[in-house]
Amino acid sequence: MRRFLLLTLMIGGLLAGSTVHGDETGAWFDAHAAELVKVYEHFHAHPELSFHEKETAARLAEELRAAGFEVTQNVGGHGLVGLLKNGDGPTVMFRTDLDALPVIEETGLPYASKVTTKDDSGATVGVMHACGHDVHITNVIAIARYCASHQDQWQGTLMLIGQPAEERVDGALGMLRDGLYTRFPKPHFALALHTDAELATGKIGFRGGYALANSDSCDIVMKGRGGHGSKPDACIDPIIQAAQLVVDLQSIVSREISPLEPAVVTVGAIHGGTKSNIIPDTCTLKLTLRSYSPDVREKLKQAVERKAKAIAISHRAPEPTVTFDPGTSAVFNDEGLTARVVTGFQTELGKDNVVPADRVMGAEDFGEFKAGGVPIFMFRLGTIPAAKLQEYKEAGIGPPSLHSSKYHPDPGPTLRTALRASVAAIRELMPKR
Numbered sequence: 001m002r003r004f005l006l007l008t009l010m011i012g013g014l015l016a017g018s019t020v021h022g023d024e025t026g027a028w029f030d031a032h033a034a035e036l037v038k039v040y041e042h043f044h045a046h047p048e049l050s051f052h053e054k055e056t057a058a059r060l061a062e063e064l065r066a067a068g069f070e071v072t073q074n075v076g077g078h079g080l081v082g083l084l085k086n087g088d089g090p091t092v093m094f095r096t097d098l099d100a101l102p103v104i105e106e107t108g109l110p111y112a113s114k115v116t117t118k119d120d121s122g123a124t125v126g127v128m129h130a131c132g133h134d135v136h137i138t139n140v141i142a143i144a145r146y147c148a149s150h151q152d153q154w155q156g157t158l159m160l161i162g163q164p165a166e167e168r169v170d171g172a173l174g175m176l177r178d179g180l181y182t183r184f185p186k187p188h189f190a191l192a193l194h195t196d197a198e199l200a201t202g203k204i205g206f207r208g209g210y211a212l213a214n215s216d217s218c219d220i221v222m223k224g225r226g227g228h229g230s231k232p233d234a235c236i237d238p239i240i241q242a243a244q245l246v247v248d249l250q251s252i253v254s255r256e257i258s259p260l261e262p263a264v265v266t267v268g269a270i271h272g273g274t275k276s277n278i279i280p281d282t283c284t285l286k287l288t289l290r291s292y293s294p295d296v297r298e299k300l301k302q303a304v305e306r307k308a309k310a311i312a313i314s315h316r317a318p319e320p321t322v323t324f325d326p327g328t329s330a331v332f333n334d335e336g337l338t339a340r341v342v343t344g345f346q347t348e349l350g351k352d353n354v355v356p357a358d359r360v361m362g363a364e365d366f367g368e369f370k371a372g373g374v375p376i377f378m379f380r381l382g383t384i385p386a387a388k389l390q391e392y393k394e395a396g397i398g399p400p401s402l403h404s405s406k407y408h409p410d411p412g413p414t415l416r417t418a419l420r421a422s423v424a425a426i427r428e429l430m431p432k433r
Helices: 002-015 024-045 054-067 132-151 171-177 238-256 292-312 335-349 366-371 387-394 411-429
Strands: 070-075 079-086 093-098 117-118 124-126 156-163 189-200 202-205 209-212 216-223 265-274 284-291 321-324 331-333 354-356 377-384
Touching: 024 132, 024 202, 024 411, 054 070, 054 079, 054 132, 054 189, 054 321, 079 132, 079 171, 079 411, 093 132, 093 265, 093 411, 124 335, 132 156, 132 189, 132 411, 156 171, 171 366, 189 216, 189 366, 189 387, 189 411, 202 265, 202 335, 216 292, 238 265, 238 292, 284 411, 292 321, 331 335, 331 366, 331 377, 335 377, 335 411, 366 377, 377 411
Parallel strands: 093 156, 093 189, 189 377, 202 354
Antiparallel strands: 070 079, 079 156, 117 124, 202 377, 209 331, 216 284, 216 321, 265 284
């Protein structure tokens, strides 16, 4: 009889769409959904650019303190660290990014951002959470509230961090330089999620190993000798040099990098000259370089510099200036950690809702948190209703991508799955003994 009753309960739970241990996290979210969606709408309507996340960080700090976390602010800029100790056990870090993008929102949502501001160059720009960081922030608040009120489900030290300047790929290093792993407990594991504009709500995407690319920005100033456009023989034309370089750079990936190694060299901008009949003194190119392995990353940088200098020599021009921004390393999800957490996802959400994801050439500075050998895992969160994705497919178009002025997640279902997956990961890594 006891076995029959247990089997009946298990089948009943499965038929109701719940896991064997019940959808306690989902039920908690449902009871608090209205207030959490309101929190999300607040962050969405009040975005701040990289390095300017003062009010966003202050609100997150207030929420974590209210949940019972010990909070330290101004770590590596507007970064913050929240700690909740719950007995002996591992330290698990869960990170959210705080910043938004210089994008004018075009979603038409009633809570759409209407914020404009001056960027660091002094230009007036719109500001929008076009990359889902508002979802990430709200999810960390939900994690804090849930885990503080359900300490019977986990054991150890939960470390929730708000990281600034992810869009400028400098915030993670800023927090590490300011003692994230020395002033605070060095985590045994570091987790994060990221919204996915092509994955249906209710689903989680995962990938062990390389998941996102490293990224470097490069500015090249080709130099010449300016003069009248009618007398090019008296000049050294930097625009001709730049045009030749744009074409020559494309041979790096096709002829210098193994076809088994993904790599990208993109020239995103060229600026040179002021008038049709004037040959300028300089022409500037702006590049992005993407790859996965450190070796390929270094090869790309060396090849770009070599080709720029070679073209200058061929034109008897002054040596160009080639400058690389610090950039960020690739996100390499620890394969053992990934497998362990995915088991928790499958138990919580069902195997059909936990799907393998392709690696992408987008960049994310979460990879920097692997410093000192900390295993990391970033997973992907579905944000668009399946029916809406099907409509896009039937129309032969893709959904608005991350960074699009028209991208917006479906908040309730998105946040519900985010919390369930996040808590499942915490339970898996911090089991109650």
